[in-house]
Amino acid sequence: MSTPKSSLLVSDVMMSLDLVPVIGETVIFKEALEEMGRKRLGIACIVNPENSLLGILTDGDVRRMLLRVQKPFSAFFVDDALDHSIRSPLTIAPGDTLAHAVRIMDDRHVWDLPVVNSTGTLVGLLHLHPAVEALLKIQA
Amino acid sequence: MFFMDKKVLEIGYGSVQKVKIGDRLPLVFIGGPCAIESQEHAFMMADEIGKICRRVGISWIYKSCFDKDCRSSPDSFHGIGMHEGLRVLSDIRNEFGIPVVSDFSDPAWGAPTGEVCDMVQVPAYLCRQTSMLRAAAQTGRPIHLKKGQFMSPWNMKNSVRKIEAAGNHQVLLADRGTFFGYNMLVNDMTSFPIMAATGYPVCFDATHSIQLPTSMGNISGGQREFIPHLVRAAVACGVNALFMETHNDPENALSDANTVLDIKYLENILGQAKRVHEVRLELFDKYGEDNVHPEK
Numbered sequence: 001m002s003t004p005k006s007s008l009l010v011s012d013v014m015m016s017l018d019l020v021p022v023i024g025e026t027v028i029f030k031e032a033l034e035e036m037g038r039k040r041l042g043i044a045c046i047v048n049p050e051n052s053l054l055g056i057l058t059d060g061d062v063r064r065m066l067l068r069v070q071k072p073f074s075a076f077f078v079d080d081a082l083d084h085s086i087r088s089p090l091t092i093a094p095g096d097t098l099a100h101a102v103r104i105m106d107d108r109h110v111w112d113l114p115v116v117n118s119t120g121t122l123v124g125l126l127h128l129h130p131a132v133e134a135l136l137k138i139q140a
Numbered sequence: 141m142f143f144m145d146k147k148v149l150e151i152g153y154g155s156v157q158k159v160k161i162g163d164r165l166p167l168v169f170i171g172g173p174c175a176i177e178s179q180e181h182a183f184m185m186a187d188e189i190g191k192i193c194r195r196v197g198i199s200w201i202y203k204s205c206f207d208k209d210c211r212s213s214p215d216s217f218h219g220i221g222m223h224e225g226l227r228v229l230s231d232i233r234n235e236f237g238i239p240v241v242s243d244f245s246d247p248a249w250g251a252p253t254g255e256v257c258d259m260v261q262v263p264a265y266l267c268r269q270t271s272m273l274r275a276a277a278q279t280g281r282p283i284h285l286k287k288g289q290f291m292s293p294w295n296m297k298n299s300v301r302k303i304e305a306a307g308n309h310q311v312l313l314a315d316r317g318t319f320f321g322y323n324m325l326v327n328d329m330t331s332f333p334i335m336a337a338t339g340y341p342v343c344f345d346a347t348h349s350i351q352l353p354t355s356m357g358n359i360s361g362g363q364r365e366f367i368p369h370l371v372r373a374a375v376a377c378g379v380n381a382l383f384m385e386t387h388n389d390p391e392n393a394l395s396d397a398n399t400v401l402d403i404k405y406l407e408n409i410l411g412q413a414k415r416v417h418e419v420r421l422e423l424f425d426k427y428g429e430d431n432v433h434p435e436k
Contacts, residue, residue, distance in 0.1 A: 026301065028297075071294075072292075074292060074294065074295070075292065075294040075334075078294045078295060078297055078298065079294075
């Protein structure tokens, strides 16, 4: 028996934070890249000690930055990742439907949506691959 | 470049005059003889520098060290020792009512130095040693942290973070020159805005910047004729404090004889520095603060 498409929620499919690159506000750019590499995701979520989402850094941001930044790599690497992040990123709530979230990802051409609850706390990450996989399973 | 909130340091505990450093506050002078040579000499210098600073109208912090651990030769004067030196500095505080700063070269000396001094200084060569930075932080005093001659200005943030991790958020970052090959230093003026991006105030150490490190075999040389040029440039670039070691008889100074500024030039240079600092702020009032952001 398959789950109705409309009832599947973001919280059912989102990745838990231990699988997501989540970094503190004073983590430097180079460490952010390392963490993204370790977790094999093209996004890092930057949070304060209370786990409120302060910004995100994505592969696309890094690519564009590499073409823009003129200072030496050694100086670039020691910048706080937060300094180069998107400070008001697109997010989704855990109680939103998965179908709605995937439509947003399609409209905005993004692979990831940080999942933030009503108090601004980061609770997970919605990644496109598991989201699509879940929707395909419903259709199957 | 992302600028944090600008922090202001207050130097001075107890009954000494409090000196504030940072943001758009007036330029502060940090100076004195490189090494404490004797109580009599230290008092004479404090008295003379104090008179000059009053005439110029600039707040100041007395600087002198009790132990010179980075001398080029084993035969060079090493200092009068921690116990005696800190006693002299304590007496200067009491006699003149001014804050004092000394460096320390061993983590174990941090606590006693911080007990007496209003500010503690971390030598440039030791600016990334975690044990030194932790000891400085644990004094609870503001820290004068000199950029190592081998360090990039952006990497000084790592040292700042070590201090912050130890619970201290009062740092003054200084440039004292950067190695340009062997036995030669240059000043990269971009180091000031880069270090200021940490949010902490910055300082220019003029007399060590004109040093030619160990250029004379077993002692350092220096080109003190460049001090006024570099002072004007650094203050115009934007610093919150100016550091200069000064002596009444440089030729016979027991430490850094080739770099200390003869006190007879001090008033002239401090007067110029104070005015350049004021002009810079006046220009900001007229034209607005620097706002070029190449990365945006």
